[in-house]
Amino acid sequence: GAGVSQSPSNKVTEKGKDVELRCDPISGHTALYWYRQSLGQGLEFLIYFQGNSAPDKSGLPSDRFSAERTGGSVSTLTIQRTQQEDSAVYLCASSHTQGNEKLFFGSGTQLSVL
């Protein structure tokens, strides 16, 4: 595709439910990142994938959060048993390789946990 695509653009869920957020990176980009942007705060790194290497999960805030990347392309971020503090914009980005490359961001998924 022409850019990084994220779906859904908006998600409203009830506390305790599980949600899945999808990211389709730019074709050929081997590096993929998930960030979280909470209201009035900066971007918080969640997880990073590079090719077939083991992902860097050091930013995941709790074990309720997980992500996978199938076939080195599409990624899914899963949040189990959502809490109100999970409400944020979840942004996905990709780059051609890791390091010294511009990042291209999707438009994000606005998650609201009621």
Place this chain on the structure above:
Amino acid sequence: KQEVTQIPAALSVPEGENLVLNCSFTDSAIYNLQWFRQDPGKGLTSLLLIQSSQREQTSGRLNASLDKSSGRSTLYIAASQPGDSATYLCAVDTGRRALTFGSGTRLQVQP
């Protein structure tokens, strides 16, 4: 731990003014620094990327400088236009595989 600070948090200027946005970081051991633009409800758009060995980068009316030793970068916008209104974020890459972002400067250019 790397920390990135952006000043001012918000800025309002009349159209046509030249302006400077500031970014500072605490750990000078960086690979590169990027400036991004974020429009309301949208993702981030990378504007300029400065490698650690470079002093500045230019793109159109934008010029970004980097002083690694003092931990500072500036984004200069010449002849500002209402379409420049957005939030501008700087981010540093310390090789940890994740960028560290500042909280951004919210710019409003008045027509």
